[in-house]
Amino acid sequence: MYFVKKTLTGLLLITIAAQFYRLAQNNDPSAMPNHISRVVNVPGQVNATLRKACYDCHSNNTRYPWYAQIQPLNWLVNKHIKAAKAELNFDEFKNDTKRKQLSKLRAIENSLEDGTMPITSYTLIHRDAILSKHEKKQLTEWIKTSEESLEKN
Structure with a gap:
């Protein structure tokens, strides 16, 4: 019993001490000179969908949930x-x-088709990131248009 109590106390102290060690946040408020919109046209609705379902992990600006603190x-x-x-x-x-x-x-496009993005662990907590059929279709059409645009240039 003494060993268990000491171990639990030690783990508690380590957990408390860990709260003071913070990693840098993924938030860069500077202009985005290399953003995808500088390469291909990103319509407003597509941008909104990307922002809600993708940007937290795939951009330089993350909306951190409370538990990430x-x-x-x-x-x-x-x-x-x-x-x-x-x-x-x-x-x-x-x-x-x-x-x-x-x-x-x-x-x-492939991850939209096979449903691997956004990942399940993200959509469990961020329910708004679950893409509707309409949003997936819209993104797929945008991707095809963007590919054509890139191939021409």
Whole structure:
């Protein structure tokens, strides 16, 4: 019993101490000179859909939920964001080669078709990020138009 009490006390102290160690937030208020809209046309409704379902993980600006203020959840959220941005960052899209841009657009289309994006762990908490059939169709049509535009240039 003594060992269990000491262990629990130690874990509690570590958890409390961890609350003071904060990672940098994924919030960059600066202008977005490399945003996808600088490469292809992003209509208002498409932008709104991307903002609500994709940008928290795939941009330089995340709307952090309340639970992300608690360690170690904050570390997990930031790790997830970092991995997502490595795959696709809408705010840095212009920095990619045209070939990579096309590849990323196709990857978005594929993940919409197979339902892997937005991921389930995100939509469980962010119910507004669940895409309707209309939104998926709208995004798919935008992707096709964007691919055509990129291939012409």
